[in-house]
Amino acid sequence: MDTYRKRRAGAPPGFFACEAAGLRWLRVRGGAPVVEVLGVGADHLDLAALTEVAPSRRAARDLGRGLAVTHDAGARRFGSPPDGWSGDGFFGPLDQPLPMPAGDHERWGAFLADCRVEPLAAAAERRRALGPDDVALLRRLADRLRAGDWDDDEAPARLHGDLWSGNVLWTPTGATLIDPAAHGGHRESDLAMLALFGCPHLTDVLDAYQEVHPLRRGWQHRVALHQVYPVGMHAVLFGGGYAAQLRRLAAPYV
Numbered sequence: 001m002d003t004y005r006k007r008r009a010g011a012p013p014g015f016f017a018c019e020a021a022g023l024r025w026l027r028v029r030g031g032a033p034v035v036e037v038l039g040v041g042a043d044h045l046d047l048a049a050l051t052e053v054a055p056s057r058r059a060a061r062d063l064g065r066g067l068a069v070t071h072d073a074g075a076r077r078f079g080s081p082p083d084g085w086s087g088d089g090f091f092g093p094l095d096q097p098l099p100m101p102a103g104d105h106e107r108w109g110a111f112l113a114d115c116r117v118e119p120l121a122a123a124a125e126r127r128r129a130l131g132p133d134d135v136a137l138l139r140r141l142a143d144r145l146r147a148g149d150w151d152d153d154e155a156p157a158r159l160h161g162d163l164w165s166g167n168v169l170w171t172p173t174g175a176t177l178i179d180p181a182a183h184g185g186h187r188e189s190d191l192a193m194l195a196l197f198g199c200p201h202l203t204d205v206l207d208a209y210q211e212v213h214p215l216r217r218g219w220q221h222r223v224a225l226h227q228v229y230p231v232g233m234h235a236v237l238f239g240g241g242y243a244a245q246l247r248r249l250a251a252p253y254v
Contacts, residue, residue, distance in 0.1 A: 001038070002049035008094050009043055015097060016045040018085050022182030023047075025082035026160060031070035032063055033176040035169075047178075055170045060201030063168070063175040064208030067190065071157035072213060075184025078111035078156045079103020082182040091162060091181045091230075092237055098123065100161075100181055108154070108186045113145035116229040120236070129236045130243055137247065140254040141228065150225065152216055156184035163193040164230070165200070188219055192226035224249040 008015070020040040027034045039046035081089060081102045090097040101119055105111035121138040124130035130138075144150075160167070161181035169176045191209070194202060209215070228250050235242035 003038055004047045004049040005044050006047060006094070007044040011043055012090065012097060013042075014085075014087070015090055016040050016042070018081075018089055019045055019180065021084035022082045022089070022161070022180040023178075024084060025182055026070060026158065026177060026180060028070050028073045028158070030066065031073065032066035033171075033174045035176055035178045050169050050171050050176055050178075053170055053172055055175070055200035057201050057204045059170055059175050060199075060204040061208035064205040064210075065212050066174075067205070068187075068209045068212035071159070071187040071190065073158040075156040075158050077103070078105040078108050078184050078186075079115050080156065080184040089161070089181050089183060091233055096237060098233065098237070100183075102183065107148060107151050108156075109145040109148050109151045111185070112229070113142035117142040117145065117232075120229055120232040123236050124232065127236055129239060130232075130246070134243060134247055137250050137254060138228075138232070141250050144254060150222060154186060154216070157187040157190075159183055159185040159187070159190050160193075161185065161190070162230075163190040164197045165194065166197070168194075168199065170200070186226070187213070188215065188222055189226045191215075191219075192223045193230060195223060196227050196230060225253055228253075 017040055020037045023034055023037050035050060036048040038048060079102050088102050089100040091100040092098045101115040103111045103115040117138050121135050125135050160177055161183050162179060167179045169178055199205060231242055231246045231249055235246050
């Protein structure tokens, strides 16, 4: 089997072990295909090499159905790390990943507030990536999340956690997931990430997903809520227009 080595000298301690645990946790019978882990070290991760092909509607529908099965495999709590890993995870590009706090929450809103929105606000304030008004906006959003304004009866889903389109590789055997930030969370978060930077044949993915697990009424109106954290992290990491985009996403919810 051909091997692809993902390497970074001086990677944060546990970075590749955490990713390997996430990939293994996401490999669920009947779920979305996940790249196979062949080996892991302190400064590298060996993966089965993948051959890319053009996206197709058939592969997109298979991805949607498989992703629903993966999510339905569940997690212990909102914020739980993958089996085989304890402690915080990582979010961001290989050359500058930031800590992604783990949690142990019964409610999704409290998890998102405590482990995503508040740490995002603190990082943005520390790095001066956002102005005081935007930081205050995030903290008001955290208050509404803790109040349970968007909580529902969904059990914690088994999430990829960084499911933008670049982390879906289209291969001859189907769309395959790579580079997770795996944790227990709300299923709508992965789907909102797919929409954030444009996933090929997204309508087919979503339609097929709902054949296996119908989404809750009004999910379309919560897409931006689930995009606040990843866009905010892009503002912290890269600046540019992400701060204005974050403001547009968060403002309707406060």
